[in-house]
Amino acid sequence: MVTSRGLYAIVNVHHDSALWADYTVSNADSAMIEEKFYRLWYQIGTKLACTSSRVAFEPLNEPRGESDEHAAQLSKLNDIFLRAIADAGGFNPQRVVTLGGLGQDIQRSIKWFERPSSEFCNPYALQVHYYAPYDFTSAAWGKTIWGSDADKAQLDDAFAELRSTFPDVPIVIGEWLVSPVHSEPAARWRYYDFLARTSIKYGFAPMMWDTGNDILDRSSHKMFDVTGVEVHLRALEGIHNSLPEATTDASAASQFSSAFAFHRVGDAIQAQTLPFSFNENLVTSIAVDDRVLAEGTDYAIIDNGIRFHSSVLSDYFDTNAAGVKATALVSFSAGASIPIQFVVWDTPTVPIASSVAVAGSEVSVAVNWRGVSKPATVAAFKADGSPLVDEWTVYLPPLGRGRTTFVPAKLNLRSFRIPTSESGLSHESRPAMSEFRPRRTHKKSRGGCRPCKDRHVKCDEIRPQCVNCLTNERQCSYTSEQLTRAPRTGALSGLLPQLSSYPMFSLQHMSLLVNVTDNPAGFIMCDEPSQAIVSDIIKPALEIQYVMDVLLALSALQRSLQNPSDSTDYRLLSIQLQGRALSVHNDSALDSSVNSILPRFIFSMLLGYSVLHDTLSSAQRDMSIFIEKFGDYLPLIQLGKTMPEITGLLSEHRKYGTSTLPWD
Secondary structure, eight states, X not given: OGGGGTOOEEEEOOGGGGTTTOTTSTTOOHHHHHHHHHHHHHHHHHXXXXXXXXXXXXXXXXXXXXXXXXXXXXXXXXXXXXXXXXXXXXXXXXXXXXXXXXXXXXXXXXXXXXOOOTTOOOOEEEEEEOOOSHHHHTTOTTOOOOOOHHHHHHHHHHHHHHHHHSTTSOEEEEEOOOOXXXXXXXXXXXXXXHHHHHHHHHTEEEOOOOOSSSSEETTTTEESOHHHHHXXXXXXXXXXXXXXXXXXXXXXXXXXXXXXXXXXXXXXXOOEEXXXXXXXXXEEEEEETTEEOOBTTTEEEETXXXXXXXXXXXXXXXXXXXXXXXXXXXEESSSOOEEEEEEEEOOOBOSSSOOBOOTTSOOOEEOBOOSOOSOOOEEEEETTSSBSSOXXXXXXXXXXXXXXXXXXXXXXXXXXXXXXXXXXXXXXXXXXXXXXXXXXXXXXXXXXXXXXXXXXXXXXXXXXSOHHHXXXXXXXXXXXXXXXXXXXXXXXXXXXXXXXXXXXXXHHHHHHHHHHHHOHHHHOOSSSOHHHHHHHHHHHHTTOHHHHXXXXXXXXXXXXXXXXXXXXXXXXXXXXXXXXXXXXXXXXXXXXXGGGHHHHHHHXXXXXXXXXXXXXXXXXXXXXXXXXXXXXXXXGGGTOOOHHHHHHHHHHHHHXXXXXXXXX
């Protein structure tokens, strides 16, 4: 286990803060939350009672709230947590714990965190999380640079205020990260170095937060960014790192980074000087793969950087093929070694020069980047010259105007929808990933998810899970008021379901659908060919939600008979789907068009069939229940037909209709 390797571990209750332990929701059952919280931590405390002092406990990750009332509730939960682990016995009364303020946010912790009750003797630390500035750590609106005096002051000021408020409390930065997936290396390493040195300055213990895509590659057991981790660790040891320089002025019209040596296809190969902050270190060697470069012949060290001679660059740049050609590893007398990528580049190309965006649909723009395969920034504009998304970016410096936010394909994140109507697109780009999808138009909104609100960051409001929560492995949730907002309509609103209102269907639901298609004879009892009937039912079900829901409800009932061990679960699932079907059907009751007649007929037939199915099965359990259910079923006879009759109706429609069924 972790402790056997000499490591420390913090055990916490994590996503529950957005689920049953969210005491900020309206009508929250505080008594239930408190009892469940005690029982949960009593069980954890019992299980880990005799683990060593290398194991610490943390009651709740990023607890919700932004008021005095919420802070009081959190303080109560912290005391309940301490009481539970103390009651569990073992070493727990002396175990180190890390307690957090609301959201584990620095400012809210400063304002509301309360020290635990004096009846508990556990040594404790205050845990906060730090993801600032948001536009840099989240790669938003073309922000790829960091390291100006103002940037450093923002971080130092936040840490200084936290320490001055809690001068005698150990402090843990339990989460922080700038992902290598979407950040420029020199800026990222500078951030890693400065956060480490500032943490040491104020006596903080920082912990990187790895979502699985940022620090450790679980499949290869290697670090994604070995240099970044090494820079951070050396800085924590008080060792000065030598770092590549890069642009820090956000208003600059062009940017550079000494983490790269760029050469454009077709240009004459010339010597290049890459600025470095040596921080009193000496360059001890530069190697490209197995080749050790010779100082004087291949490169020279000058006061403010490293100069690569044209002779050595010619060995790697003498090609017309764009891409990363080699990596030079620079070693120093102290601190981390720094890689410099030799890159041949050319202007990115767009295979399709223009495209048309349609409201309610997606548009993907394929780009041949021809250089670095990591995201930098992409600007997207309409034919009239205005930004495709986030019109307010026209007020940003030149390299932020019209910039979109990347969704790296390797993360398999969802695409973004374009809310505009027909728009010709033009593209302006710098080396980046192989595909980008524009985000929705920016607007001032209170509709963001609760985790983004708690962290005071911009939420893209994609449901059921926004990109921020997806990439940071947070439980995304919206308030009930937000979930019931009317969806936006567009030109295709009558044909395409709105993502904001269309419910998710799980793999279990898909299994129920397969049950219908694979076993039509067992699913429908009639004289007509069952496969044809099922086909006629499934077509509208794929387009109309309430038909799909009632179809799946009937399939779940059938499964309850096929699988006695899971009968109760399938019956409950059937009831849930029936209720959802009725709710959606009733919401669409005003639709009296011709195209709604057959779907409503099929819906009423399947609903009646489901109720009859349940009624007949109850006769085997209790005759009195059967009589009661049969009385409930009788009124439904007026709403639907039997299965053979619907087959005749469908046949008549095809015989006399102009061509096909409404959903064909």
